[in-house]
Amino acid sequence: MFVFALAVVFKLCTIQFVQGEAYIAMAEERNIQDMDIPANRGNVYSSDGSLLATSIPKYDIRIDAIQPKNDVFNALVKPLSDSLSKFSGKPSSYYLKRIKKARLDRNRYFLLARNISYSEYIRLRNFPMLNLGAIKGGLIVTQEEKRDHPMGGIAERTIGYEKIDDDGNVTRPGIDGYFGKKYLRGKNGKRLMQKIGSGKWKPIVDYDQVEPQDGYDIYTTIDVNIQDIAHYSLLGQLETYEADHGCAVVMDVKTGEIKAISNLGRSTKGNYYERLNYAVGESHEPGSTFKVMALMAALEDRVIDTSTIVDTKKGSKRFYRRTITDSRGYGKISAARALEVSSNIGMATIVDDHYSEQPRKFLNRLKSWKLHDTLGVSLIGEGKPIIPEPGDAIWSKNALPSMAYGYNLQMTPLQILTFYNAIANNGEMVRPRFINAVKEFDREIETFDKEVISQKICSDKTLAEIKEILKNVVVRGTGRRMYSENFSMAGKTGTARTDYNDYEAWRKDRKYVSSFAGYFPADNPKYSCIVVIHKPSTKIGIYGADVSGPVFKRIAQKIYTETPLVDALESLEVVDKKTDADYHMFYETAQTYKTIMPSVIGLPAMDALALLENMGLKVKMEGAGTITSQSVNKGIKVKQNQTIVLRTS
Numbered sequence: 001m002f003v004f005a006l007a008v009v010f011k012l013c014t015i016q017f018v019q020g021e022a023y024i025a026m027a028e029e030r031n032i033q034d035m036d037i038p039a040n041r042g043n044v045y046s047s048d049g050s051l052l053a054t055s056i057p058k059y060d061i062r063i064d065a066i067q068p069k070n071d072v073f074n075a076l077v078k079p080l081s082d083s084l085s086k087f088s089g090k091p092s093s094y095y096l097k098r099i100k101k102a103r104l105d106r107n108r109y110f111l112l113a114r115n116i117s118y119s120e121y122i123r124l125r126n127f128p129m130l131n132l133g134a135i136k137g138g139l140i141v142t143q144e145e146k147r148d149h150p151m152g153g154i155a156e157r158t159i160g161y162e163k164i165d166d167d168g169n170v171t172r173p174g175i176d177g178y179f180g181k182k183y184l185r186g187k188n189g190k191r192l193m194q195k196i197g198s199g200k201w202k203p204i205v206d207y208d209q210v211e212p213q214d215g216y217d218i219y220t221t222i223d224v225n226i227q228d229i230a231h232y233s234l235l236g237q238l239e240t241y242e243a244d245h246g247c248a249v250v251m252d253v254k255t256g257e258i259k260a261i262s263n264l265g266r267s268t269k270g271n272y273y274e275r276l277n278y279a280v281g282e283s284h285e286p287g288s289t290f291k292v293m294a295l296m297a298a299l300e301d302r303v304i305d306t307s308t309i310v311d312t313k314k315g316s317k318r319f320y321r322r323t324i325t326d327s328r329g330y331g332k333i334s335a336a337r338a339l340e341v342s343s344n345i346g347m348a349t350i351v352d353d354h355y356s357e358q359p360r361k362f363l364n365r366l367k368s369w370k371l372h373d374t375l376g377v378s379l380i381g382e383g384k385p386i387i388p389e390p391g392d393a394i395w396s397k398n399a400l401p402s403m404a405y406g407y408n409l410q411m412t413p414l415q416i417l418t419f420y421n422a423i424a425n426n427g428e429m430v431r432p433r434f435i436n437a438v439k440e441f442d443r444e445i446e447t448f449d450k451e452v453i454s455q456k457i458c459s460d461k462t463l464a465e466i467k468e469i470l471k472n473v474v475v476r477g478t479g480r481r482m483y484s485e486n487f488s489m490a491g492k493t494g495t496a497r498t499d500y501n502d503y504e505a506w507r508k509d510r511k512y513v514s515s516f517a518g519y520f521p522a523d524n525p526k527y528s529c530i531v532v533i534h535k536p537s538t539k540i541g542i543y544g545a546d547v548s549g550p551v552f553k554r555i556a557q558k559i560y561t562e563t564p565l566v567d568a569l570e571s572l573e574v575v576d577k578k579t580d581a582d583y584h585m586f587y588e589t590a591q592t593y594k595t596i597m598p599s600v601i602g603l604p605a606m607d608a609l610a611l612l613e614n615m616g617l618k619v620k621m622e623g624a625g626t627i628t629s630q631s632v633n634k635g636i637k638v639k640q641n642q643t644i645v646l647r648t649s
Helices: 002-018 020-031 070-088 092-104 118-124 130-137 174-178 180-184 224-241 287-300 335-340 344-355 359-368 399-404 413-424 460-476 503-508 549-562 577-592 605-614
Strands: 032-037 051-063 110-116 139-148 189-195 201-203 217-220 245-252 258-266 309-311 316-319 322-325 332-334 435-440 443-447 452-454 490-497 512-520 527-534 618-622 627-630 643-648
Touching: 051 118, 051 130, 070 092, 070 110, 070 118, 070 130, 092 110, 110 118, 130 139, 174 180, 224 245, 224 258, 224 527, 224 549, 245 413, 245 549, 287 335, 287 344, 287 359, 287 399, 287 413, 287 460, 287 490, 287 512, 309 335, 309 344, 316 344, 322 344, 332 335, 335 344, 335 460, 344 359, 344 399, 359 399, 413 460, 413 490, 413 512, 413 527, 460 490, 512 549, 527 549, 605 618, 605 643
Parallel strands: 618 643
Antiparallel strands: 032 189, 051 110, 051 139, 189 201, 217 435, 245 258, 245 527, 309 332, 316 322, 435 443, 490 512, 512 527, 627 643
């Protein structure tokens, strides 16, 4: 027993004096750590400074119920309960009972309020006991950032987000995701935390060892007015045609700035929301919108001209044991007319006649326009274009005729739009751009300018010819229902089958993709636009001119009526003598008469109304136009809320 006791004493001394520091360090390492404090994520703004995405701090307030001394706890637990009662509306006795029980249970992480705002947090931390801080009062504050989109669901997928799960997997769609790591995240701070059991940690002190550095702000190219127009124009058409999903994109012709991008998919309940970024990520067979590329290749290679006659038969023609059809027979027509009426046979005949023996000549022309490459836009998940070549599994003798009218290849809506935008931009192809600048407050960190993909996609002759044809598509071709005498547009309709691998199943349940790509105004383009709608109800309509064309037209006209082009005005300093005289007359009258009735005879009705209502009078207007008589004569003293009757010419 004596020897055993000596051994125990020896071991205790060894632990205490020899190994003591090592064990203390291990205990501190397990129970006290520097923990990351997430930095505030940067904001995302529209081109005019409207807030598109921001981080809102949310707070959880807890109390270490055994931290306060007995005299402090006993003196302040009732006032604390009273304050919490006023804050939440629950009885004071409810909090008093629960906080006392937490102290008895030695609860060091008792929740008082969850998910509160910053102003509420400031209010709570000034409550009795909590205002003593972490050491004396047991206050525990945990902060979490929640990403908010003030515009709601509009462009939500393009604005995006960045989420990291418990396993470290990152989901990063949209602008917010793509630029998250480089600009928006900021740098986390450090704070000394103590483990209090069950995986819970509390701050040891109220201050941070290393303060977090907020992320930079991003200013996008999105115009909120145009975005709103595109969103609701697309939404209305999707609902009308009971379509599965669709997208609409508006691009500035000269700079490539994306002014609006809307992607709406249908939920199981029939509602539409920003489900996926279809415009950037979804490759599909473009259908007739690709006929423009096919005809331009033939024109640029000088194998035809716009007046070349092509025989479209009676609306049906065999190509290598495969029949190609048109919506009706057009007979012998020019190559230009074949594109205007969107003849499948016409385009297939032109390409097959001139490229069947040298298919790589046609493919090389497409490659010279970079149609086989991704655009390299600043969003994750861009769909890769698929253009087959000889030797590929999907290549056959029918490959070229099929490609001529937009089948047997795949492109995304944004890739198609980029080509149409190059036509509108006098042949210069620019990369679509979503970002203007990165800023820290007013200090610019980085700016993003126009990026040119190709200086000139084709000759001026080809460009002029294709522009004229695209204008005529709207005037007298497949897009003629969109024609307006007051507003010019140019573009191409598209209608393509989709999900037709099992042809028999497709015949029982036909599905189409309807599209329209183009630009406006036709003669001096400012914006290019594409609208693609997938799987509209065949009972209502399927053709691009009927389904997608009206969305394009609505977007174009609303942009020019609700978002006027300021840079189209030579000067805003235009002096009109009559307007200037009317203004001075109105101003002098408003300054002279405060309680005395002025004469408003001869004033426009709206001016008279504004003048008298600013004097505190009630105005009853009979008619519209210029004021001819007034119920109270000039010079009569009037009272507040007195009714004046005005008659107009």
